[in-house]
Amino acid sequence: MRSVLCYGDSNTYGQTTANKPDDRYPHDVRWPGVLRGLIGSEWLVIEEGLSGRTTVSNDEIEGPEKNGRTYLRPCIMSHKPLDLIIIMLGTNDLKVRFNKTPCEIAMGIGALVTDIKAMPAGVDGKIPEILIVAPPPTASDLKEWSDVFLGAQEKSRALAREYERIAEAHEVHFFNAGLVVNSSDEDGFHLDVQAHRDLGHAIAEEIAAIGWPDQSD
Amino acid sequence: MPDMRFAPPPTVRVAEHPGGMNQVLARSFNERLIMSLLLQHDGMTRLQLGQESGLSAQTISVIVRALERDNLVSKGAAVRGRIGPPTTPISLNPNGAYSIGLHVDRHAIEATIVDFVGASVAQTQCNLTTFDVQTVRDALTGTVDTLLGELTGEQKSLVAGIGLAFPQRFDAEEEQEQAVLAYDFEKDLRAHSGLEVVIQDDVTAAASAETLYGQAKRMDDLLFCYASKDLVPRLILGGRIYTGSNPQISICDSQTWHQTARSLESDAAQDDLGVQRWIQQVVAKAADLVQDLGTFATVPEMILSAPVPTDVMDELVTRIRTEIPTGLSVTGSRFGPNALAIGAAIMPIQTRFTANTL
Numbered sequence: 001m002r003s004v005l006c007y008g009d010s011n012t013y014g015q016t017t018a019n020k021p022d023d024r025y026p027h028d029v030r031w032p033g034v035l036r037g038l039i040g041s042e043w044l045v046i047e048e049g050l051s052g053r054t055t056v057s058n059d060e061i062e063g064p065e066k067n068g069r070t071y072l073r074p075c076i077m078s079h080k081p082l083d084l085i086i087i088m089l090g091t092n093d094l095k096v097r098f099n100k101t102p103c104e105i106a107m108g109i110g111a112l113v114t115d116i117k118a119m120p121a122g123v124d125g126k127i128p129e130i131l132i133v134a135p136p137p138t139a140s141d142l143k144e145w146s147d148v149f150l151g152a153q154e155k156s157r158a159l160a161r162e163y164e165r166i167a168e169a170h171e172v173h174f175f176n177a178g179l180v181v182n183s184s185d186e187d188g189f190h191l192d193v194q195a196h197r198d199l200g201h202a203i204a205e206e207i208a209a210i211g212w213p214d215q216s217d
Numbered sequence: 218m219p220d221m222r223f224a225p226p227p228t229v230r231v232a233e234h235p236g237g238m239n240q241v242l243a244r245s246f247n248e249r250l251i252m253s254l255l256l257q258h259d260g261m262t263r264l265q266l267g268q269e270s271g272l273s274a275q276t277i278s279v280i281v282r283a284l285e286r287d288n289l290v291s292k293g294a295a296v297r298g299r300i301g302p303p304t305t306p307i308s309l310n311p312n313g314a315y316s317i318g319l320h321v322d323r324h325a326i327e328a329t330i331v332d333f334v335g336a337s338v339a340q341t342q343c344n345l346t347t348f349d350v351q352t353v354r355d356a357l358t359g360t361v362d363t364l365l366g367e368l369t370g371e372q373k374s375l376v377a378g379i380g381l382a383f384p385q386r387f388d389a390e391e392e393q394e395q396a397v398l399a400y401d402f403e404k405d406l407r408a409h410s411g412l413e414v415v416i417q418d419d420v421t422a423a424a425s426a427e428t429l430y431g432q433a434k435r436m437d438d439l440l441f442c443y444a445s446k447d448l449v450p451r452l453i454l455g456g457r458i459y460t461g462s463n464p465q466i467s468i469c470d471s472q473t474w475h476q477t478a479r480s481l482e483s484d485a486a487q488d489d490l491g492v493q494r495w496i497q498q499v500v501a502k503a504a505d506l507v508q509d510l511g512t513f514a515t516v517p518e519m520i521l522s523a524p525v526p527t528d529v530m531d532e533l534v535t536r537i538r539t540e541i542p543t544g545l546s547v548t549g550s551r552f553g554p555n556a557l558a559i560g561a562a563i564m565p566i567q568t569r570f571t572a573n574t575l
Contacts, residue, residue: 103225106226107223107225107226110226129274129275130275164282165225165226166226167279167282168226168279168282168283169226170226171273171275171276171278171279172275172278172279173274173275173278174278174282205305208305209262209263209305210263210264210274210278211262211263211264211265211266211267211274211277212264213264213268
């Protein structure tokens, strides 16, 4: 049995597109659950999604627990040994309060990769495989969140390319979720049920494509 | 000074900024290694690439993405194996690169363009009325222009280079031959086309092409023979090509060969007496060669190439098989009558994209 950690924000947590706090899709609807349904016989799929999680920033409004960097280490240590860590973050870094360019958001992802590589969290003390997933761009209308995400529409469209640069520089796996899903028009930045299903299927394919030797080896 | 550990990463070679073939110059050894593997095996998963190359899964992932961006590989349809997860095999994209091959002979230039998987996409021929530097030079540049005219603008930007192949000896007067062999056609062609030019003797280039795209894929040790007026062998051991100092074995004189070559172009080539005599000579000489070779090296495979139609090649192969020991398997080249031009065309692909060196 292999294990994969899905480290993300509200779109990994499964926050619905309704503008209600803690309104979460059932476990088999959100994408890590879809993934579990597809590869669960061979993989332990660990869900670590937190609404509002950033890559590396302390959020003065939402609180320090949203910092994706400080929680990453204890999180990985609680779940290790891990074969694969999937990171899908960056949407919350688009908030205007953080004043980050797409390149800097990607550098935050790079910092997380560096932290993972500094920990022997893989099987037999190795470093786990790392898959960076670029979140899909936001919708054009961000409704009530327009001020919070001022300028995010344009910046979010540059994330995938910046993430790919970071993935290349750090030699890790990369997938652009924007190839298979869109943010919902309902609230502008969350995934709807169909998007969770599509993303789960796409991630399952990406995991398979990485190639995993037989475990008896 | 900022902390350089946190410098923004370098720009990747993104598809939006195509640099044509220029960017290919920067192909890392690992990328070449992966492309060499893909040349030898049609459709490999990332897992297989990792196992064969010894590179990590993440390195393979980065390389495959880079090759995908440059359209050098295409992902095959996902297949579901009976055991284990679905895997996505990766293959070379035939339209990812092109290459021009020019084979110069005493009487003509044979030319071809091959695609990235070694298939000929255009051919032309140019007769040489006289044999001097000026004529050969004009014919070469004219032929390159003709071939490039067959390609679309986009395809032209994907031409990896020009391979130029000469025989070791021309069937010409000594003075003319020396003048042509001494002249730097590479420089002229490079200046004329702006493309990289690679030069090699014709049979070595053809033997090398066999190891990359032809019948000798995945074979490390073999005997390659090209038969026309002479039987020209190349011994390949451990993937390296060896040329003897006096490698030609005469099959017939040049006049007889010219007649035979004309007969070979006719429909009933096999029934022609001259052709039959030539076949007999090739078979006899090839058998002798195998016997001589057997005294100091054993190779499991012999590949025969010749400017002959398929039925004549089949007869040659069948007859050689009966004349030699059973431990050696004999195969005809798949490149057909244009093998020398195709061999020339494959040289730039080999030097630019693979980890093998000529």
